[in-house]
Amino acid sequence: MKKSMIFILVFLLTISQWSINLSAQAAGFTDVPSRVKKEVNYLSGGGIVKGSSNTSFNPHQAITRTEAVTLIGRALQLNGTQRKTVFSDVGTGNYASGFIQSSVDKKIITNSLSGVSAGQFYPNKEVTRGEMAIMIANAFGYSYNGTTSGAAKELMDRGIASGTASGTFGGNLTIKRADFAVFLARAINPTFRTKQSVSFSKVLWTSADNLNIRTGPSTSFASQGKIAKNVKVSGAHSVGDWIYVKTGNTVGFVSASYLRSTSLGTASPEKPSASPDSSLSGQTIILDPGHGGTDPGAIGFGLREKDVVLSTGLKINNLLKKTPFKVKMTRSSDVFVSVNARPDFAIKNKGNVFVSIHANAASASANGTETFYYAAAANPYVSDSKLLALKIQTRMTDAWNLNNRGVKSGNYGVLRENNMPAALAELGFITNKSDNDKLKSDYWQTAAAKAIYLGILDYYKAKGYEVDSLYSIAK
Numbered sequence: 466m467k468k469s470m471i472f473i474l475v476f477l478l479t480i481s482q483w484s485i486n487l488s489a490q491a492a493g494f495t496d497v498p499s500r501v502k503k504e505v506n507y508l509s510g511g512g513i514v515k516g517s518s519n520t521s522f523n524p525h526q527a528i529t530r531t532e533a534v535t536l537i538g539r540a541l542q543l544n545g546t547q548r549k550t551v552f553s554d555v556g557t558g559n560y561a562s563g564f565i566q567s568s569v570d571k572k573i574i575t576n577s578l579s580g581v582s583a584g585q586f587y588p589n590k591e592v593t594r595g596e597m598a599i600m601i602a603n604a605f606g607y608s609y610n611g612t613t614s615g616a617a618k619e620l621m622d623r624g625i626a627s628g629t630a631s632g633t634f635g636g637n638l639t640i641k642r643a644d645f646a647v648f649l650a651r652a653i654n655p656t657f658r659t660k661q662s663v664s665f666s667k668v669l670w671t672s673a674d675n676l677n678i679r680t681g682p683s684t685s686f687a688s689q690g691k692i693a694k695n696v697k698v699s700g701a702h703s704v705g706d707w708i709y710v711k712t713g714n715t716v717g718f719v720s721a722s723y724l725r726s727t728s729l730g731t732a733s734p735e736k737p738s739a740s741p742d743s744s745l746s747g748q749t750i751i752l753d754p755g756h757g758g759t760d761p762g763a764i765g766f767g768l769r770e771k772d773v774v775l776s777t778g779l780k781i782n783n784l785l786k787k788t789p790f791k792v793k794m795t796r797s798s799d800v801f802v803s804v805n806a807r808p809d810f811a812i813k814n815k816g817n818v819f820v821s822i823h824a825n826a827a828s829a830s831a832n833g834t835e836t837f838y839y840a841a842a843a844n845p846y847v848s849d850s851k852l853l854a855l856k857i858q859t860r861m862t863d864a865w866n867l868n869n870r871g872v873k874s875g876n877y878g879v880l881r882e883n884n885m886p887a888a889l890a891e892l893g894f895i896t897n898k899s900d901n902d903k904l905k906s907d908y909w910q911t912a913a914a915k916a917i918y919l920g921i922l923d924y925y926k927a928k929g930y931e932v933d934s935l936y937s938i939a940k
C-alpha cells in the first residue's frame with residue numbers, strides 16, 4: 466500500500482463519525498515536535514485538530530487539500546454535513562464533502578487553486594504554501610489582489626507566515642501538517658503570531674449577561690472569564706460567527722450573536738440599502754424563547770432546552786434588528802418568565818406577530834420539527850396564526866432537513882392567551898440523538914434563526930408587505 470493511501474485511511478478513521486475526539490487529552494499526541502506543540506494543542510483543545518486513536522498527529526506528513534479544508538471548516542464552524550459538491554472528484558461519500566462544498570460556497574476554495582475551474586478538487590493533492598496562503602486569506606477575509614503573492618503578503622504582514630530561508634515565500638513548496646496547524650492557529654488567535662498585528666478597531670456592546678470570553682472561536686474552547694450585559698468591548702477580526710474582542714485586560718473570542726454594534730437605545734446603522742415598506746417600522750415582532758431561569762425546559766443528553774432556545778432567539782433578534790421591524794423579547798437572558806407573563810408582555814408591547822421557540826421531548830425515537838398555532842374559533846387570528854406557523858415550518862424543515870411533522874393546532878397558553886397572530890416552533894427533539902446534535906450546535910442554531918427570520922418575512926410577504934430587500938440579511 467502506498468504511503469499516501471495509508472495516510473488517507475488513517476485520516477478517514479480519524480475524522481469519521483466513529484472517531485474519538487481527543488480534545489480532552491490535547492497534549493496526548495506523542496509525535497508533535499515541541500516547536501509546534503502549543504499551536505497543535507490549542508487547535509486540538511478546540512476540536513479543530515483531532516488525533517487518531519494511536520495518539521499520532523503525523524506532523525511531518527504533507528497536508529492534503531481535503532485535510533486543510535477540513536481544519537479550516539472546523540475552525541470557522543462551517544456546515545460539514547456530507548453532501549453533493551460541485552467537484553466531479555468529490556462525491557457525497559467523501560467524509561469532507563460538506564466542508565469542501567461549504568468552502569466553495571464561502572469562496573475559500575476559488576479558481577486560484579489548480580483544477581477548480583475545471584470542476585476538479587484533487588482531494589488528495591498536497592497543499593503548497595501558496596495554496597495555503599490563498600485558502601487562509603479567503604477564509605479569514607483578508608483583502609488582497611487575488612494572486613498567491615498578494616495572499617502571501619497578507620499572511621506575512623500579520624505575522625502568520627514568514628518567507629523561506631532563501632528569502633522568497635516558497636509558494637510552490639508543499640506544507641507539512643505541523644506547519645499548516647501553526648499557520649491556522651496564528652490566523653485564528655493573534656497571540657500565536659510572530660508579531661503584534663491585531664487592531665481592535667470595532668466598537669461593540671454585549672447583549673447578554675455572563676457572556677463567556679473564550680480562548681478560541683467555539684464553545685469547545687475554554688472560557689477565560691465572563692462579561693456582563695451592555696458592556697462596551699473592542700472588536701478585531703471574525704472567525705466564522707465569532708469575534709476576537711478585548712475588554713479590560715482580557716482578550717478572546719465572543720459569539721457575534723451576543724454582540725451588537727450600537728449602544729442601547731439607538732437605532733441600528735445597518736439598515737438595508739433598498740427601501741422596504743415603510744409601514745414595517747410600525748410592526749413589532751415578539752420573540753419568546755421558552756422556559757428560562759429555574760425552568761430548564763426539556764433536557765436531553767445534558768443539553769437544556771432553555772439554553773438552546775435563548776441562543777436561537779437572540780440570533781433571530783440580531784437579524785430582525787437589521788430591519789425596520791421593531792423586535793422585543795420576552796426574555797433575553799437566563800431568567801424565569803411565567804407562561805402568562807409572556808402573552809401579557811406581547812400585548813403590552815403592542816406586538817403584531819408572536820413567535821415562541823421551543824425544543825420537543827418524548828421517547829428517544831421521536832424526532833423532527835413541528836410548528837403550532839391555536840385554532841379555537843374564539844381566536845380572531847386563526848388563519849394568520851396558521852399562515853405564520855406554516856411559513857416558519859417550511860423554512861425550518863428546509864434549513865434543518867429533519868422529519869417534517871407539519872403544522873398543528875395546539876392549546877398552549879402563550880398562543881391561547883395572545884391577541885395577535887402567534888406560532889410556536891418546536892425546532893427538534895432534544896431527546897433524540899440526531900435532533901439533539903443539531904439543537905446543541907451553534908452552526909445549526911444560526912441556521913434555525915435564519916429560517917425563523919425568513920419564515921416571518923414570508924408571512925409578511927404573503928400579507929402584502931414589501932420585504933424583498935430584507936431576505937439578504939439572512940445570507
Ligand SMILES: [Zn+2]
Pocket residue numbers: 755756762763770823824
Ligand atoms: Zn418547551
